[in-house]
Amino acid sequence: MKTVRKAILFLFLLAPGFLIGQVLDKEQLIKDITYLSSPKLEGRATLSEGNRLAQSYIAERFHDLELTSQFQDFIQYFTMKGGRRTQDQQNPANIIGFIPGSETDTLILVMAHYDHLGTKGKDIFLGADDNASGTAALLAFAAHFSQHRPKHSYLFAALDAEELGLLGSKALLADFPFPLDLVKVVVNMDMISRSETNRLYAVGSRHYPQLKKYLLPIKENSSIDLYLGNDGGTGEKDWSNASDHGPFHAKSIPFIYFGVDDHEDYHKPTDSVDRIDPDFYTKATELILQVLLQIERDIL
């Protein structure tokens, strides 16, 4: 009897869906996107009180997950102009958490911008899809790898001032806490929680074909349409520089950017959490985690 029970348990553990269900806390994911896009945070415009609330929330989560950081209290302040490090707290700030790899110093850099457009008159630009969705997914991955120590080191960067011209990303690059050549791949998420066509784009593999081996096996087994493209191939859009991965791409650092097509609520006050698609969103987040696990399997 005991052996049978063990065998059944073993089979359950082998089922990938079950395993992922265990490691990705969907309830927490929805809780995080809901808080980050709540009216209380007033659209998270850089330097606003609501933006500071988002910072505190992310830093507290990193702290609770026992991440470390190369920056005091996880906060990398930077100036609006030069992107150089500053201690002045009247400045924009990236929130940076770190998990050291068990086998290599090689870095996987996971990024998502948490800032958005703020308010205009009575309108609050809630920014649920753009980009509370990517930020909450980043927190889910931090939670996963804090429980399952990765072989590669992970740097989790919740970036500020993307909406003002990718400033948080530029500042991180200008003041990167490790030698840049340790970065194996940048994974950026910006808008991943809704799609009328059930499609998530993975941008970057045209520039860095070596990344296809992490994407294609996941694409094959996914119930959402993972589309490799929109990186400037013939007849396609070019999102190679459309979000925070751009400055890293300019330094020839391989990136994968995950995002969806623009939608009717893009950069409107109606980009609210009740308009995201929780089923698509959780599947997209699971898919991106699967890509990270695929990178994990790659022996360096």
Ligand SMILES: [Zn+2]
């Ligand atoms: Zn965005």
